[in-house]
Amino acid sequence: MIALARKYRPKRFSDLIVQEHIGAALRGAVAAGRVAHGYLFAGPRGVGKTTAARILAMALNCERRASAAVAGEPCGACDSCTRIWTGAVNLDVVELDAASNRGVDDARDLRERAMYAASAEGRHKVYIVDEAHMLTREAWNALLKILEEPPSRVVFVFATTEPQKIAQSAAPILSRLQRFDFRRIGPHAIVDRLKQVLAAEGLSADDDALRLIARSADGGMRDGLSILDQVVSFGEGPVTAARVREVLGLISDDVYGEVLRLVAERDTKAVFPLVARLVDEGADLGEFVIGAGDVLRAVLLANLGGKAEGLTEAMAGLVERYCSLLPAPDVVRLLAVLTELEPQLRTSGNARLVVELLLLRWAMMSRTVELEEVLRALGKEPGKGEPPGKGSPAVLRDAVSPLPPSPAVPPAVSPPIPPERGALTVERLRGLWSRIVEDARAKSPMLGALLERAEVVSVDGIGVSIRPLDTNPVHAEGLERQREALALLVGRYVTEPVRIKLQGAGSGERSARPGRLTEEGARAERLKALRAKDPGLSAAVDALDLELLE
Numbered sequence: 231m232i233a234l235a236r237k238y239r240p241k242r243f244s245d246l247i248v249q250e251h252i253g254a255a256l257r258g259a260v261a262a263g264r265v266a267h268g269y270l271f272a273g274p275r276g277v278g279k280t281t282a283a284r285i286l287a288m289a290l291n292c293e294r295r296a297s298a299a300v301a302g303e304p305c306g307a308c309d310s311c312t313r314i315w316t317g318a319v320n321l322d323v324v325e326l327d328a329a330s331n332r333g334v335d336d337a338r339d340l341r342e343r344a345m346y347a348a349s350a351e352g353r354h355k356v357y358i359v360d361e362a363h364m365l366t367r368e369a370w371n372a373l374l375k376i377l378e379e380p381p382s383r384v385v386f387v388f389a390t391t392e393p394q395k396i397a398q399s400a401a402p403i404l405s406r407l408q409r410f411d412f413r414r415i416g417p418h419a420i421v422d423r424l425k426q427v428l429a430a431e432g433l434s435a436d437d438d439a440l441r442l443i444a445r446s447a448d449g450g451m452r453d454g455l456s457i458l459d460q461v462v463s464f465g466e467g468p469v470t471a472a473r474v475r476e477v478l479g480l481i482s483d484d485v486y487g488e489v490l491r492l493v494a495e496r497d498t499k500a501v502f503p504l505v506a507r508l509v510d511e512g513a514d515l516g517e518f519v520i521g522a523g524d525v526l527r528a529v530l531l532a533n534l535g536g537k538a539e540g541l542t543e544a545m546a547g548l549v550e551r552y553c554s555l556l557p558a559p560d561v562v563r564l565l566a567v568l569t570e571l572e573p574q575l576r577t578s579g580n581a582r583l584v585v586e587l588l589l590l591r592w593a594m595m596s597r598t599v600e601l602e603e604v605l606r607a608l609g610k611e612p613g614k615g616e617p618p619g620k621g622s623p624a625v626l627r628d629a630v631s632p633l634p635p636s637p638a639v640p641p642a643v644s645p646p647i648p649p650e651r652g653a654l655t656v657e658r659l660r661g662l663w664s665r666i667v668e669d670a671r672a673k674s675p676m677l678g679a680l681l682e683r684a685e686v687v688s689v690d691g692i693g694v695s696i697r698p699l700d701t702n703p704v705h706a707e708g709l710e711r712q713r714e715a716l717a718l719l720v721g722r723y724v725t726e727p728v729r730i731k732l733q734g735a736g737s738g739e740r741s742a743r744p745g746r747l748t749e750e751g752a753r754a755e756r757l758k759a760l761r762a763k764d765p766g767l768s769a770a771v772d773a774l775d776l777e778l779l780e
């Protein structure tokens with residue numbers, strides 16, 4: 231059996247799926263006799279760039295082009311068309327792979343060969359250069375000379391997946407080329423084409439099987455057909471999703487179902503058994519993480535009113551089930567953690583541990599619930615008096631969460647930007663306090679914890695007075711011991727050296743002067759006020775073990 235990818239490779243411009251715009255333009259150019267001397271075909275792999283170049287060569291050299299049913303289309307059947315299509319030895323069509331022929335010698339050779347006209351009257355010489363971004367600067371310079379004074383009836387087609395590299399190394403040549411951008415082929419288009427091929431071959435397949443193939447083909451029709459080929463030759467009877475998974479080593483949908491469940495239910499205990507199962511089954515953990523990202527993306531899309539393409543029926547059901555349990559802000563944060571850990575997955579020698587950490591962080595991650603929703607769920611409207619936040623809806627978050635209070639925003643873990651130094655004022659210091667706490671935590675979690683429960687009271691010259699927020703004497707002692715360290719931390723943000731003074735806890739007029747409250751204190755106050763006003767909320771906070779955040 232001829233490989234399906236080869237057997238069903240398009241023979242006419244009108245066969246090019248998804249790239250109809252390019253097919254029509256090229257067909258029109260051939261029909262009008264206005265074919266350019268140089269083309270750049272840019273786009274992802276497997277979307278038909280080389281195929282389109284061959285069809286162009288066929289159309290230019292077709293023996294029956296004068297009597298073509300559609301002007302500009304090759305017949306696909308004459309001797310010339312057949313030879314070009316099958317890649318048989320052909321004087322007029324030269325295919326080069328720049329990945330292997332990239333030296334200046336080849337370029338010179340190309341130049342010399344280009345000087346020879348096509349083999350016969352009325353024929354065109356077509357050079358198809360694949361992976362053109364691999365050509366050297368010298369090769370491009372030689373080609374530029376040809377294209378500045380192109381011999382008649384010579385056409386160059388440069389195909390590339392990375393046009394930006396050509397722009398970098400050979401910008402002048404781009405102005406000599408007519409550029410076509412090939413589109414990625416979506417899963418629907420791939421499934422449709424696979425169905426046509428199956429019908430033509432008298433074969434059948436489950437829709438889910440085709441969706442899985444389309445997903446693995448990742449936008450490439452050639453890959454889609456090659457995978458279908460493998461799956462068809464692997465077994466008997468109709469192609470099933472199970473067979474596709476087996477051939478491609480894909481991770482089954484129920485694994486992703488388990489991921490969604492353990493994240494939604496915060497079932498941290500289920501993390502290690504799940505990863506153990508993947509490892510035992512010999513699953514590719516990188517593939518698993520990509521798949522998990524795809525599933526979360528589908529949940530996010532569903533939450534935002536969209537629909538992910540190419541999901542199997544089982545997967546679509548899972549997405550529907552979990553999209554209300556995992557609201558969009560949560561999914562965004564889950565995906566942010568994924569993006570953060572992904573590089574480690576590639577570089578770490580211990581992919582298993584990275585995957586375990588990823589799932590644990592997902593399962594432990596705090597969730598955002600808008601206060602209004604909680605109140606509505608309790609049959610209450612939000613209080614009309616004091617608004618819970620400054621313009622933004624108040625957010626409830628688990629008190630057990632280990633994360634800093636930044637709802638709907640992924641936790642910042644990247645190293646801090648070098649601090650900008652400025653004047654030492656009490657306002658500035660208070661504004662910077664959360665960053666100073668972060669800096670402290672990076673140095674010592676203990677110091678971070680101490681500073682988090684301390685506030686800036688006043689600034690006097692180079693003296694900064696701080697005060698612990700609780701009356702525990704251990705806290706004050708800890709701060710006392712860390713005065714030098716704190717002076718250094720604060721010193722990073724100001725232009726002059728700083729001396730830290732400590733005030734007694736609870737001293738002064740904390741409750742009388744709310745302006746001096748820390749954010750945490752203010753939140754506690756606000757929550758207290760809200761709870762006093764609304765017994766429903768109070769019950770919810772108690773029942774759900776929540777704390778109020780900005």
Ligand SMILES: [Zn+2]
Pocket residue numbers: 291292293294295304305306307308309310311312
């Ligand atoms: Zn022909």
